Amino acid sequence: MERSDWSGRDSLEEVCPRGCRWTAHYRKLIEQIYKKAFRFYFRNLRYAYGRNNTFLCFQVIREQNNEVLHKGVFLNQPSPFRLHAELSFLSWFHDTELSFDENYKVTWYMSWSPCPECAKEIVTFLDNHHNVTLTIYVARLYYHWNPTYKEGLRALVQGGTRLYTMAFPEFEDCWSLFVCNETFRPWENFHKCCSLQDKTLQKILRRGKMLKEETFRVQFNNAHKAQKPYRRRVTYLCYQLQEANGNLTKGCFRNKKGLHAERRFIKRISSMKLDQAQSYQITCYLTWSPCPLCAQELAQFKHSHPRVQLKVFVSRLYFHWKRTYQEALHRLCTSQVPVTVMGLPEFADCWDNFVDHQSEPFKSWDKLEQYSNSIERRLLQILKSWGVDDLTANLRTLQLGPTSPPVAGRDP
Incomplete structure (x- = not known):
């Protein structure tokens, strides 16, 4: 089903067999990320200027036997679609022939944390897919000083999402799965940046x-x-x-x-x-x-x-x-x-x-x-x-x- 007027920032209005809102729309799935792109967009700096796109790397695993069924990368789609990477994944998931009778573990590695609108859609998705467990690792927190964005992160956790900031093991896993087989080498002040992002997230979630x-x-x-x-x-x-x-x-x-x-x-x-x-x-x-x-x-x-x-x-x-x-x-x-x-x-x-x-x-x-x-x-x-x-x-x-x-x- 397509809606030519859907902007990507609107609510997902179509209804799937499980009663969840969704759309099968404009999205681009890629398999790998260039090394330079990864090191630029996933660098967890405190002030990450010029990084105006969001990368979402995902894995879908069948819980019963830990079999990796799917993996790939979504990016925010630019105008005229303005489709966020998170909504691209939700749309893709609905179009993928996965059984509602099996349980799935979904893991995201994201360059930016979700915005409030996407957080709301993720919570709705999980409410209607009790067979899905979602874990999100983020390199950086998006507008973490904004109260609306803070509430979005709290709503994610309260809605059942496991939300963490990326540390060395997550960067290493993301690198090996979606970039290349070479050894991941941290950048300058890497561990200090990891600690800062984690403390910021813990403070946001804790206060909520x-x-x-x-x-x-x-x-x-x-x-x-x-x-x-x-x-x-x-x-x-x-x-x-x-x-x-x-x-x-x-x-x-x-x-x-x-x-x-x-x-x-x-x-x-x-x-x-x-x-x-x-x-x-x-x-x-x-x-x-x-x-x-x-x-x-x-x-x-x-x-x-x-x-x-x-x-x-x-x-x-x-x-x-x-x-x-x-x-x-x-x-x-x-x-x-x-x-x-x-x-x-x-x-x-x-x-x-x-x-x-x-x-x-x-x-x-x-x-x-x-x-x-x-x-x-x-x-x-x-x-x-x-x-x-x-x-x-x-x-x-x-x-x-x-x-x-x-x-x-x-x-x-």
Whole structure:
């Protein structure tokens, strides 16, 4: 299907069998990049003047057997089409005869990060193609100081894209796959430029997922009663996923639109299509312990992801006097999802990793450790009443370390 009036910057308006917007339009697929072109357009300088085009190098791999099915390069198409490289790929993907019954891993190496319009189209694409996992490595960040472009990058990650800046291994892979077989030789200040781009991206993504200081101190406060001025304490879930290669993914959820934070978290991690052959560690910080339904779904998630080590820290126990909620804690611990109560080290780690604290160290509130010890004793009593041994002793050594809207609330 063609639309002669489509500009490339308009929304993709055609509809594919999966309900995704698309267009089969003007695009030019090439196989290789000249060495001089690569070294000019992919050079990750802080100020990259004169680089007015975007190169998108891609691989499509069948997940079941890691077979490389397709690879190539798209460029932004100039006027009159003005078709961005990202939209060229989405158009090409729809025209390629790939089975909806198989899972695919797609990797992009890009000279510039996507613009907000393209980011929106990528998120829509992933929403309608749950069999596709997309990883994007970018050499440079496009208009990274512009709030609209920052929001576009955050939307990509929140929509399921794995977004990273290119470091030496990614430059080397891109060079060998799309340039030539010669050894990749970094340019001057290469590693310094890589570090700068990565810090900039982490700052953008981090700020988009950060809690305000006041929100953290109200919602994670472990006092038995809410402090004055009274604000309803709802469920917040902060998580960090660490892959075997060291890559980190972080995020925060709260109850919203009929979904508890735990269910939103499970939906988010499931959309990432984790490699079942790799090991992962996920650490969750919760303001309230899970309700029975969420505990059941967390246990099912762990059962379907045996190579995921899932650890849950809670600030407070939710309806801990009710037998059904005690059973929920029992179910989690017997499903290899250990639950423990947050102490001072965990509050400090959560503060460092998930709060926009402007480099201020965590300051304990009054009686924090007293409240924590009281809640932990209650948790151990509950577990022992169900015949469960203390499974939480080893969790105290866990440190996340530094990295370079409710259904009805949960009031006990």
